[in-house]
Amino acid sequence: MAQTRNLCAQLPLDLHAKVCEAREQSGLTTAQYITSLLTEYYAMKENGGKEVMMNGKTRTLAFQIDEDLFNRIKAHLERETQRTGRKYTQREFVLGLIEEALNEAERQAAEEAGQTAAPETSVSPCEPCEPCEPEEEALPPEKP
Incomplete structure (x- = not known):
């Protein structure tokens, strides 16, 4: 598994609500959804500003x-x-x-068709964000 690092950002409430709603609709975790957004953004940027469709096919x-x-x-x-x-x-x-x-x-x-969406859970739509401080490697305890 690739190494990961936490990324926190304060967002305006209206943008936060949009992100949470879109994330819920996608069925992804917050980390998966933000990773997907950022990956898509950088792919689009590398493609001269044009959106890259996930399957590479456009009509x-x-x-x-x-x-x-x-x-x-x-x-x-x-x-x-x-x-x-x-x-x-x-x-x-x-x-x-x-x-x-x-x-x-x-x-x-x-x-x-009688298929209703899964009932909403009581889980918060966003995962808690941890402080954005540099991660330190665990060092063995010092010997006296």
């Missing part, structure tokens, strides 16, 4: 829309860019909508 989805709708989307992207302080892309926007709609449709289909 193009293209369609035409009415100019009024296009302008509304552009205005929304500009507002979100201003609000968040980072560029919000058409791709991000459309993929987010598609994933949200598919997740909801799949949830409804599962409910209709």
Whole structure:
């Protein structure tokens, strides 16, 4: 098993809530989820800013829309860019909508099929974070 080291960070409450919710949906532990996010981020960075799909396969989805709708989307992207302080892309926007709609449709289909989600546990969604201090190697006790 690879050696590991603890990484702690203070987050704004709204970001913490988003991370915890996404982690719960993924079914991963906090450590697994954050590792996955960071790995994906650095892979994307190495790929010139383009997202790398986990299976390495991508497909193009293209369609035409009415100019009024296009302008509304552009205005929304500009507002979100201003609000968040980072560029919000058409791709991000459309993929987010598609994933949200598919997740909801799949949830409804599962409910209709009589398959309900596992009951929530009383376990905290986030694992406790230990102080971020350099780890010291265990030394044998000194002899008198």
